[in-house]
Amino acid sequence: MTRATFPFLRTSGSPPAVGEAHGRAAAALVAHNIDVYFRRFADEVELPRAEVLRRTEDYWRLVKEQSPEFAGMIEGIASGAGQPLLDVAAINLRFEFLYGEFSRIGQAELGAVASPAGECTAFAVLPQASADGHLRIGQNWDWIPDVAGLLLHVTRPDGLRVLCFTEAGIAGGKIGMNSAGLGLVVNGLLSHQDDWSRMGRPFHLRTWEVLCSRTLAEAAEVVTDGVRACSANFLIAQAGSAGEGSAVDLEAAPHSVCRLEPAGGILAHANHFRDPDRLGIWQPIVEEKRSTYHRCDQMERLLSNATARGAIATDALPGILRDHEEYPDSICRHVNPSLPHAERYQTVVSIIMDLHAGEMQAAAGPPCTHAYEEYQV
Numbered sequence: 001m002t003r004a005t006f007p008f009l010r011t012s013g014s015p016p017a018v019g020e021a022h023g024r025a026a027a028a029l030v031a032h033n034i035d036v037y038f039r040r041f042a043d044e045v046e047l048p049r050a051e052v053l054r055r056t057e058d059y060w061r062l063v064k065e066q067s068p069e070f071a072g073m074i075e076g077i078a079s080g081a082g083q084p085l086l087d088v089a090a091i092n093l094r095f096e097f098l099y100g101e102f103s104r105i106g107q108a109e110l111g112a113v114a115s116p117a118g119e120c121t122a123f124a125v126l127p128q129a130s131a132d133g134h135l136r137i138g139q140n141w142d143w144i145p146d147v148a149g150l151l152l153h154v155t156r157p158d159g160l161r162v163l164c165f166t167e168a169g170i171a172g173g174k175i176g177m178n179s180a181g182l183g184l185v186v187n188g189l190l191s192h193q194d195d196w197s198r199m200g201r202p203f204h205l206r207t208w209e210v211l212c213s214r215t216l217a218e219a220a221e222v223v224t225d226g227v228r229a230c231s232a233n234f235l236i237a238q239a240g241s242a243g244e245g246s247a248v249d250l251e252a253a254p255h256s257v258c259r260l261e262p263a264g265g266i267l268a269h270a271n272h273f274r275d276p277d278r279l280g281i282w283q284p285i286v287e288e289k290r291s292t293y294h295r296c297d298q299m300e301r302l303l304s305n306a307t308a309r310g311a312i313a314t315d316a317l318p319g320i321l322r323d324h325e326e327y328p329d330s331i332c333r334h335v336n337p338s339l340p341h342a343e344r345y346q347t348v349v350s351i352i353m354d355l356h357a358g359e360m361q362a363a364a365g366p367p368c369t370h371a372y373e374e375y376q377v
Contacts, residue, residue, distance in 0.1 A: 009026070011153070011155075015072035018073055018154055019074060019077040020077070023169075026081070027082060032148050033091055033170075034088070043342040044342040045102070055097060056090040056093060059096070073172060074171050088169055091169050120139050120140055120141045121140050121321075122139035124268075125266055125312050126246070127265075129312050131311040134355070136353060137184075138185060138350070138351050138352035140366075142333040152166060156212065160212065161179040163360055172208025174186055182219060182239075183353045184207060192284060193231070195229060195254070209222040223250045223252050224250065228252055233251050233269050234252060248260070249269055251274065257279075260274060324368065334366060350366070352372070359377075360375045
């Protein structure tokens with residue numbers, strides 16, 4: 001079992017100071033990710049550098065209005081890492097640029113070459129289904145194998161502590177938990193409505209705002225407020241007193257949101273809408289990319305089987321995240337050598353969060369070969 005770990009950074013202070021510390025501590029990794037994404041923009045969705053920067057300049061003006069705090073972190077990262085501001089802003093908008101193009105390409109070719117990327121198999125286990133009465137959420141985050149990750153512990157000016165995973169150079173965090181017992185895991189989704197030029201509040205801004213929320217209702221409002229440029233799934237949970245807690249899954253299309261509740265104390269989600277008709281959308285998902293359906297069904301099946309044998313034990317969850325049914329496009333995902341290099345994905349991080357204990361376990365790669373390390377919020 002590999003003992004590789006992500007860089008771990010503790011920081012606090014104003015948004016620019018948090019960003020500056022991020023950029024300075026991970027300068028080489030930020031430069032690496034900028035290179036990875038600009039190559040990916042060109043190779044996977046045929047967006048040349050000049051076009052990416054043109055779109056970024058247009059979107060960036062709005063981001064500064066939407067959230068001066070988030071913009072301040074991005075500016076701090078660019079300064080700390082010694083990188084051009086628009087390059088750093090571009091990778092913070094990579095979700096909108098890539099998923100908007102996945103949708104456009106899929107529709108132009110009538111679904112024949114759509115490329116709904118990994119971004120993940122997620123779950124929640126509520127206290128009533130857990131052996132120790134704790135609420136746990138987690139996921140395998142499947143994405144570009146070359147992307148460099150980073151774990152951040154941020155103490156905000158109001159005292160709230162946030163422990164999260166991000167990609168080096170992307171402000172805030174996308175998967176994580178806070179000291180109010182609230183946690184977030186995510187999935188990329190694809191719909192025919194996805195379009196970067198709608199310029200709703202970006203995905204990575206919303207995930208950071210969720211992680212900075214103190215209540216489940218406040219976090220849900222972050223997702224549902226306003227229109228979204230591209231679709232995404234947000235599984236949000238919050239621990240209460242001993243043995244209590246709740247979770248909700250929000251499937252967010254650009255113009256509508258579907259709320260899913262746990263059943264039997266468990267909830268699972270992957271990279272497809274569970275009820276697209278309810279949201280008035282269709283998904284340009286090509287047949288050979290449909291591992292999302294298997295991964296979601298398999299996660300539900302494994303969690304259900306575990307509850308049928310009694311409450312889910314803590315040590316069962318790593319085993320579920322290591323599942324290789326339908327390898328390599330399994331829950332524990334590996335590079336599929338039959339795909340072009342620009343379309344290959346694997347599990348980049350595997351995370352399990354105990355929201356009652358304030359603990360995160362993170363494996364820096366496919367969990368079948370990478371050991372989990374423990375972190376405290």
